[in-house]
Amino acid sequence: MTQAFRVENVGLINRDKKLSFKFNGKKYFGYEGDTLASALLANGVHLVGRSFKYHRPRGFFGAGVDEPYAVVQLYRNGETEPNIKATEQELFEGLEAKSVNCWPSVNFDVGAINNFLKIFLPAGFYYKTFMWPKSFWFRIYEPFIRKAAGLGVASTKHDKERYEHKYEYCDLLIAGSGPSGLASAYAAAKNGAKVILAEDKPRFGGSLLTSDVNIGNQSGKDWAEGIIAELKTMPNVVVKNRSQIFGYYDHNMLVMSEKVSDHLPATKKYHPNKRLWYIRAKEVLISSGSIERPIVFGNNDTPGVMLSSAAKEYLKVYGVLVGRKPLVFTNNDSGYETAIEFKKHGVDPIILDTRKNPKSEIIDEAKNLGINIKNSYVVVAANGYKKVKSAHIASISEDKKQLGEIENLQCDCICVSGFWTPTIHLASQSGNKTKFKEEIDAFVPGQSKQNETTLGAANGVFSLEETLKTSFSVGSELSKKLTENDNEIAIPNVVEKKSSQHDKFWCVPLPKGKHYKRFLDFQNDVAVSDVEIALREGYRSIEHVKRYTTLGMATDQGKTSNLNGLQLVSEIENKVVPAVGHTTFRPPYTPVSIGAIVGREIGKHSKPTRKSPMHDWHEKNNAVFVDAGVWLRPRYYKRGNENLFEASKREAKNVRSNVGVCDVTTLGKIDIKGPDAAELLNRVYTNAWLKLPVGKARYGLMLREDGIVMDDGTTTRIFENHYHMTTTTAQAANVLSHLEYYLQLVWPELNVNVVSTTEQWAGAAIAGPKSRDLLQKLFPSSDVSNEGLPFMGYIEGDLFGVKARIFRISFSGELAYEVNVESDYGNFMWEKIMQVGEEFKIQPYGTEALSTLRIEMGHVAGSELDGRTIPYDNALDGLVSKKKDFIGKRSLQRSAFTAEDRQRIVGVVPLDKKTSIPEGSHLVKDDKAQLPNPKLGHISASCWSVEYDNPFSLAILKDGKNMIGKKLFAMSPLKNKVIPVEIVSSHYVDPKGERVRS
Amino acid sequence: MLYINCPHCGMRSQNEFSYGGDASVKRPELNKEVSDQEWDNFVYNRKSLRGKHLELWQHISGCRQWIKVERDTATHEIFRTFKADEEVA
Known part of the structure; x- marks a missing residue:
């Protein structure tokens, strides 16, 4: 297979290293430095999966963490992992991946019938439909829905990979290595502050890798590389790529997942697969950038529709053309930048701009390059089922309500830009009260609750010059406070093109008589109509709308859908967006492997194992061990073919007749x-x-x-x-x-x-x-x-x-x-x-014989002192002083504790003197009584009395004092046993206690 | 995870501590007549406050001292910490 969509001499991939991989069983080639997404796109593969609810064909929408639906099942070194974003998974030799949520294949998916039934599957469909009969939910509806929905299958095998935890403290933790992250890290590092700079992607630089800017007389990318190289040489700085800070918790504790081995065919010896960092930072700088938001139009989920920033990144970082006849649909200048990149690489794009007559340097450059620009135009709907074939486009009136005549425009991809949404997840998680910024139609961080500052695009600032200026100064100021150093940093000069004001337009109206699905949330298949239903049915709070429709839920956490959802609610409700408010952002920002969270505390490592100094001797003498809290204690010492019962009987008997020795170090x-x-x-x-x-x-x-x-x-x-x-x-x-x-x-x-x-x-x-x-x-x-x-x-x-x-x-x-x-x-x-x-x-x-000996003597232990009994219950009321006060004495006057028929310990012997009574059995008066059969007491401990050679148990029994000699039944529904028993004294052996005094 | 200033050891992570409940509860004196209501209040009845709360923590994996922590139960903000015998003004 040739990489037909790869452009020569562009990108940051290593073309000297060709890698082979398989997708849905078919072999392809890519290069080192590719993601699975970029390698597939280079090969012209746009269809990657089926959607969550309607099983509609889905492709790539983003180029990184913003991707809502290109998730695959990954196979690596004999293991499988679900929920992997193809846009984040780096390519390695021999990688194998499969589409999820489709059967029998991504090309022919039976579940796609849902797409044609979609008028029957609106928001709340499951709640309304699968209610009756009630008993059907668990047996029939739920398993069926589970099978039909979902994104991938978790492995049921033991995970061979190793995961580590690391605890770290620093002065400044910086999330994101774009311009603001680099500038603030550099300034703080120069002041000698202990800095950790984290980047979720393999490459540092963020937007500088794809933007056409100049910093300090070099390209943005080269400037970023220079800064990173210098930071790496500084002993007070840790820079980490492939590391996502996903959670901001109390008292400036942040958690970061570092992918140590996911980009390799197999984990190296002694290396973990992932490393989870718990970082306590004095100051946190959030430079997480922004995510482009889509404009909503008909069939906007068709493979080939993607964010314009993603198309630009595929081209500039990976040298991949996402189409040869691109249509750029934009309400701001970012779309122009993508179009310009296409044009520079020999592809003729068409720009549809919702604005009537915008003017800026970027637009001028596009015009000078001869790019075809249609103003006051929108994409009404994408055509094509598994791939965009054309677009229905139309002019739009000034008030954005009326569409002109629908025209059909041939294209093979639609790159959409609806302006930018600051990534405020971390700030919001920290407790920051976010505020709505009118100029950018988005929320930005407001009042900080913890020591956190948000910089650059994440703070709604899209000018590079302003971002760098602020970031250098914030990095300097914060580090100065902590280190008392004050090194001056020369701020480099910046050359960037000025943008014009974006258009607040976000959703294309439906043409008369058309019912296109217009998706808001691609991951959860939530369309405009679903939110409309929710509001029509009376859901007002945005939190309720979220739960009813699933808008902004799951692993995506509304990265591309949040604001458009809010816009819609605000329009219908006739409220301003800030009055609608946004739903709570919750950690993790992106999915984190359960293995990474668990770390190395699995199996025997989940708690310490304590051994007595005599442990080796026990081991050499065939001890069979039992867990006693965190201790390992010999349960019995096996001789020949003895089982537990035979061995413990022998050991207990030997204590009664000769002498035994027991390791009691654990006390x-x-x-x-x-x-x-x-x-x-x-x-x-x-x-x-x-x-x-x-x-x-x-x-x-x-x-x-x-x-x-x-x-x-x-x-x-x-x-x-x-x-x-x-x-x-x-x-x-x-x-x-x-x-x-x-x-x-x-x-x-x-x-x-x-x-x-x-x-x-x-x-x-x-x-x-x-x-x-x-x-x-x-x-x-x-x-x-x-x-x-x-x-x-x-x-x-x-x-x-x-x-x-x-x-x-x-x-x-x-x-x-x-x-x-x-x-x-x-x-x-x-x-x-x-x-x-x-x-x-x-x-x-061992402990088994020890138990036997104490049970038949009527000595109480943990099974009687179970956190529910008082001294009287254990026949230890003789030890309760009447004269002096002590902890808990006053409580013993409670009426329940002094009741005439208070529970008390008794002995229990089966009438047949043969049947052992399972521990936990209930004692009842009538074994044939109607359920619920009143319980009189329970068996707390059972043994085989070596003194009398028959089963004996202890029980805590209601009115135990007056029950000696009575006949009851011990019932164990768990073991399906009903045993007629007699109640006897708990002191079964040596009731006068003569032996201990002999 | 909370970051607690142990008055004996300094700033330590929450996982070194164990929680001990409301620090304002006073145990009735020994050998004193105590009404049922008074005793119930001491053993069982606790306010589930939203806001500033004085509570006990034991630095169990550190100096083993019981300390008092003034903490906001809603925001988790810690205002002050005290040694066991320090009076809280």
Whole structure:
């Protein structure tokens, strides 16, 4: 295939490097530096997709981020990505892309039937039509509409690409590298300010790449290149191309997406695909330029109709002619500039100008070149289905209401210019109160809310000279404030052609008897008639019109449609545009890959993984791990072909009959020191703490102020004013914050310090009837007898030369101890315990056996202390002091908490003594009752009792106190189970607690 | 993302902090008779203000200090920040 529309010796592409690519399966060639759009246009391809609603053929309308509809499905290195703008995607060798929203092909699209049904598909059609019957929405209407609409298909495969996040701080962040961006960056950089200059396109320079101007005796393009080259050498400046600042958030935080690899056939090793920059800037300069706006006319979405600025850019940057018989339709001088470029490259354009007799240097130049200009003329409609073949044109009356005789004019493209719309998205996102500027019929930034200044065309200033002057001075002034340097910059002289006043004309009236579709929003297929319907049906607020018609929504965010939509509403409503107001601009300005937003925090990287010092030992000994908060804990140690159930039963049994050891490093630990430490504990725990002697531990329960149990654990008095608190694994961080809250804000008079020591200590629980014998062998010089180290006692010991803390506390209900050593000795401790314990038949046990042991003892844990229960519910009301006050005590007087039939923990055994009860099952009186069956309680934890060899569960049950001995049903609709059960005491094993004291 | 001036550490991003609610709430003194209404007001009842709001934040990934932040709930503007024991005038 030859590139028939490529012009020799024009453009910024690298003609030495030819690239091949495929579009809809067909092979084409382009050059390095092309976009997919420019390469397709060079090959004469104008049909790229089908429209969102009516499936009308669509081509290219813009040349960059302004493009509303040329989106493709991209295939790169075995991956696919939807919603890629062909006008932004740079060409690389082997690129493959396909049209979206068409079936079976872009040339023959079945969905195009919608186009002929369009009188039946006006705004609000879906809302009105698919309402009845109600049940049809989810099953039939919605899936059908979803299939018919949409722009591309997301990949369902795991994304192999890597994305990075970066945090950056700077003095000045400058969005856009056009004349205002370059000038302000240069001035600020010269004053030594830390500057980041971001450009969304691959090439710096913005409008200077295509405009016919002269700065400092060189072309605009050369001047831009010189500035960029100098900025790149400065250590205080970062210049980034392919980087779109898409969001302006609170406190001058902006987010930028840098495309690191999208222009390459594959991402380089160790490189990310995209990099998301979170930039906190002291000052933000918005130099985002402006986007040309269309004039609305019949069938203005036909492929071949495009913005005149886009046609100019295709020619000047890519050396591509978008047509050989161009028609330029304009209400201002910009159209003339495009026409002049065509003429210079041997193509004869025709200009239709809506103005009667405009005069300016640019117009004179066009006339001198002999370009055919028709004044007071408009395009009424484009002809052609998949490509413009001709245009219906007509003269228009002075008042712009009456069309003259319709003439047919042969042309192959229509380049349209309806003047310029400043890109105010970022300013608006920052909270800037925008204002309407009559002279340009557009909104510009007004009062800044954050430290933000908008420059140049984005501020509605279209004179280059004025833009450069302001931008140099703003860059100087702002940087001077921050760096206190004041280097003078010589402002270069500027040669530019003066323009004449544009015409406010924006929409061509329909000729009598014609019903052409005149599109406002190309991406969402919103036509003039749709907005008219919305207003006729009573939608007045522009926000409501937007939602009813979808005008200005989705990824386009109204870049080319916004103002024309407002013009229409203001005309119908007979209001001025500023009274109509514009809809809210929301980030992101352009679509951003979800992968870039997520960054590297995926899978295992989404949270830290914490491992105990004994982790390697567990791993070597076939531990199967489970996530416990951010910790990895051994769930069980697999022997041979054992499953979870068999292994945990074996481990639990061994604790009950011999001795077991469990890694309890993950328990939260807080060191508490100070003369008022006991007083603090007395206030945060429900039980009394003032009389705990040194060398003793106590179980404590803490509440939130609303009376709900927050956490439990043991706290040991190490010295006079030194306590060691333990918390549950899950609540460790919250408990520390809780203590800090009361110490810093509520009771600052207490002289206490708290600090987390969770990671400083490795812990091993040694449990079982033989645990004392083992302990004696581990600490031969310590007295660990029942008298020397009684239940809830604490001593320090010497573990083969390592200082250890020994607590006699038990979670398993057996005679048990917890040994703590400094973390670095954790593995040493563990190996010693295993080695010495061999003669006592020691086995390590995991969290599953740990659960079994505590459940059958009726000890509560996270599944009972679930943020909904009070001490009474957990049969811990004995720990609630009646004498002293503590956090949450007053709430316990609430009537619901003191009700006679208050819920309380019970044990549950299936009548058949065989069927395990699923956790979460509801307890009900009558398994045959009509739904909703009143729930009496729920199963909080289940195990297989190793003591009695049958299933046993704990439950929180209404009036639990009086339910012992009653028969109920445990129902689990999830597991489809109904189990007849008997309610028993929650203390299933050793109800008197004799073992722990033995 | 907010940019909060920790009175102990300086300007830090919001993701180092955790929110702690209305800073004007005073806990009733211990061992004092408190009416149901008073207690409800302390535990549950909060104004959902639009505008200037004095609130608590903890610099959880920094100095771990609880601080008071005077912030506009609508515009997110932060006017002043205070140490826990500083009186807000």
